[in-house]
Amino acid sequence: MHVVVVKEANLSTGIGADNQKTMAVAIGRSFSIQPGSLFNNKSLDRGSPAGRLSWLGDGAAATPRYRQTCVGAQQRPTWLPGLDPPPHLDGTLAGDFGFDPLGLAEDPASLRWYVQAELVHCRFAMLGVFGILVTDLLRVTGISKIPVWFEAGAVKYDFANTKTLFLVQLVLMGFVETKRYMDFVSPGSQAKEGSFFGLEASLKGLEPGYPGGPLLNPLGLAKDINNAHDWKLKEIKNGRLAMVAMLGIFVQASVTHVGPIDNLVEHLSNPWHKTIIQTLANSSS
Structure with a gap:
């Protein structure tokens, strides 16, 4: 089973700037991105997109709001490894391994x-x-x-x-x-x-x-x-x-x-x- 963990950091500034979103996706593991922690690196160019995002996280008026969404992307076993099961076989039936090569069970x-x-x-x-x-x-x-x-x-x-x-x-x-x-x-x-x-x-x-x-x-x-x-x-x-x-x-x-x-x-x-x-x-x- 693979779990997709999505971390969104919505940064709202007090100067009327548009909301910025930073998204990170990990397959098989989860990790957190704190606003400004990744981009507050002196080796980054402030003029680059990453530098501008770090500037948004430095401001005292910035009010970070975090929302974490966990999406289960379960890759269930199929009769042929790596094969995507047909949509009408969603894994809820006992013994469902996605085997319907002729599409007989679409109805x-x-x-x-x-x-x-x-x-x-x-x-x-x-x-x-x-x-x-x-x-x-x-x-x-x-x-x-x-x-x-x-x-x-x-x-x-x-x-x-x-x-x-x-x-x-x-x-x-x-x-x-x-x-x-x-x-x-x-x-x-x-x-x-x-x-x-x-x-x-x-x-x-x-x-x-x-x-x-x-x-x-x-x-x-x-x-x-x-x-x-x-x-x-x-x-x-x-x-x-x-x-x-x-x-x-x-x-x-x-x-x-x-x-x-x-x-x-x-x-x-x-x-x-x-x-x-x-x-x-x-x-x-």
Whole structure:
């Protein structure tokens, strides 16, 4: 952070002279200029502009008035160092590093929707990475005969057929997403009494995109959502990392046709020769 400190010395003389202003600006440090202290140097020529300013500070009738203005010129971090962020991304949003090369979020209404969409994708990605790694670990260690994650959808389960599972998921997910959208359009509307089978107190949202209550916030984190910027930043960073991880898992499965734990075990067995470079080279040949 750089702080710009501006010191103004307004010098009014008793002989009707115009007000003179001396301004000094420092980046990264502050310093004071007293009227006459800089220019009362005998080495300065009295006929020069600096000498004339020093003469104004010497007069007994001079009545100095000081006014200090501190302007915060914070240079916030951006996704590309040295890049000026676009004006519609002012740093108030959690995880805002000025990344919008296509200008998709210039419209405020679109920006609100993109924020909620990113939150949902982040949370699904974090759940997806966790589920894939845990089930793959159980499968590789032999604890359970769970199919690899990209074949799980084609497996027939004994407790229900595929069509039934699909319809149940469609209804449940559709209901939840509809409620979320309604809360986005009209914040707080889904917390009104009678809007959710009498469970409103257990699902009381903090703000759109951040549900609360003992069911969705059992640890009571970030109860004061207006002062929870650090929690929001941590979530969005982990969510973005999870989305990148999911992309890596997709590509990995397409190239190697095995799960991530299998790939990790193979790499650890011969770290210098079982790498992504050798894997991509062998897959292309």
